[in-house]
Amino acid sequence: MKNLILFFLLAFTLGCKKDDIITYQGTDGISFYTNYFTNIDSVNYSFALQPQVKERDTIFIPMRLEGKPAAVDRNIKLRALPGSTARAGIDYSLADIKLPANQLKVNYPLVIYNTPEMSTTNFKLILAVDPSSELVAGAPGLATDQSRNFAQMKVQITNLLIRPAYWDFIEYAFGSFSVTKIQFMIRVTGLNNFGPDALNFAATLNMQVQLRNALAEYERVNGPLIDETGNQVSF
């Protein structure tokens, strides 16, 4: 009987033990990420959309830490995955960078080169964190603020006029994409970036009006503007 009572007392005592709060344990990682409004796992870059001719340029790709900040700089190394058509050292170069001490985010500087082949070819580059990187590849997923981590980032590099990745966000104002249309937009506005990071909603609507008026004037002089697929351009 005594043992039984002791058993119960011990069980109650153990049952009341306070657990420690579980915290993340593991190797710190680094991921590509985009915010809620640009929730896309790819970047499209065209030298043809730049305001002036460039031999090379740098695309800054946002990355963020998964884990604890550290008091020292930590190395980040990327690599190109199979399926990439862009040529290392010719179309692009990958530098080893560091996540600065006590920082959570860094922009990875992807250097790209305007090669002759880009006038006819759209090169694809699929980036991932290299296994030899001090910060390993972080887990993909959706954060509570609706931003998203990606294990890979797809980059298209060309000197052709291509449909920008942000076009989905402006299609309500400018309609479906065509090369003829965006060339007209660049010519009328003097701009080459029509994405939501460059134009707010009010500016987008105003530009819609500007383009409609310009197109009406163009059509008055030249007749309908027909795009490369045979459709009449409209805004």
Added chain:
Amino acid sequence: MKTQSYLFLILVLVTSLWSCQKKQDFNYTELNELTINSDTAFSVIQFDVLKIDPEIIQSKATGENFTYQWKIFPTLAVEGINPQVISTSKALQQAISLPPIKQGYYLEYKVTNSINGVSKLKLFTVQVTSVFKDGWLIGNTADGKAQLDFIRSGDYRVFDNPGASVNQTTFLGNSAGSYTFSSLDGSRFDIAYFTDKGNYKFNTNDFTISGNINTSFTPTKDKFIASPSKFNADMYAINDGNLYAASTLDDALDIFYSERLMGDYVLFPKIITSTLFTTYFYDNKYQRFMSLGLASFDLAPVFSTTTNPFSMANTGMQMVGAMDGVKNLGAEDYFFVMQNSNGERYLYGISGATPTFAQKILNSPNIANAKSFASSLILRHMYYAAGNEIYLYDILANSSKLLYTLPTGTTIKELQIQPNDNRTLVAAANKGTTGEMYFFKIDNQGNFVNQSYAQKVEGFGEISSITYRRLN
């Protein structure tokens, strides 16, 4: 074993009973209950001193000490305005510097017993108003300079061109028009003011510059009107028959108007916000209504499903006057004075997007020369002005009578019903290059009380437009 089990069960039972035994010693002492007596709703002009001296009645004369706290905060959260303690005295006597906001403030009065820490709370509501709390903005031009004067409701006090005084500037050119509007979150309330040489944006509370307005057009005196859509999400301007728009959905401080919205039209200068999400316009070129949706710059002719009492897609008439009617949420009334090719005039009405009324105006002297109109918001009446004369048109009787004649040489520029009382007809009039404002009180039959004006305010330059500035 059986005995041990019984013993164990008895032990559990005794323990349970013991644990349920109520053997606690509570020492009850009757609290000194407080009753706070005071009015609960207050209004104060920004920067004036708010005084509240509540009567505090104690249930027991204990001689206890109390501490006091007055804390003020918006009734709905507003970014940048945090709760703050403004006094720790029994009676409040404190200048209120918080800005006027539409939803007003709560003022929490907390009386705490110093001995036992028990507090009594009472909640007051405080409406902070501006010196320019409500009244009329008078756009006028004197000596080649634009002015936006202000007449305060109630005491008719005139503030001479406060926007220029506060910002130590002058407004060049001729006054063209103005409107007031709220930001989407309600935290800002601004005035947009246009001249043919510049555009200005002021805070309505103190007339400080609150941003910029950019236009691709030059506002044309007497051919310009601008106002916001129903929810202030879009701003519209009609200038010489052309429509321009600006979106404020981004809630930016600066407003950028678009180029002329594309289309073949010549709009009458009236912006008709009769429905929640669609704004209407009238095209005098093709004698039809046109519309714009919320956050859309696609100006298009309306498609009419009815011709009774008229077709909004084809009225066959020119619009020569337009008036706001009764404002019901979702479907507001508007009245229009239309003119056919023979010069005969008609009164048309819509409610929301539906034509409701069409009547040829009969038995109405000088109606053919009338240029200013205002609809009664109480009776089925319309006021109209021709030259220096003001007439009352009884819609049901379909006849009009002369109500008042201003001095010879005076021309009435604009008529409006004061929206905050619906019983004041405001007439802006010009005599040469000087402007005058008349305020007529309306009786239950629609006539002017004492057959004359209640107030006349002089001293303006030539008036081009008037705008009512409502309470925040």
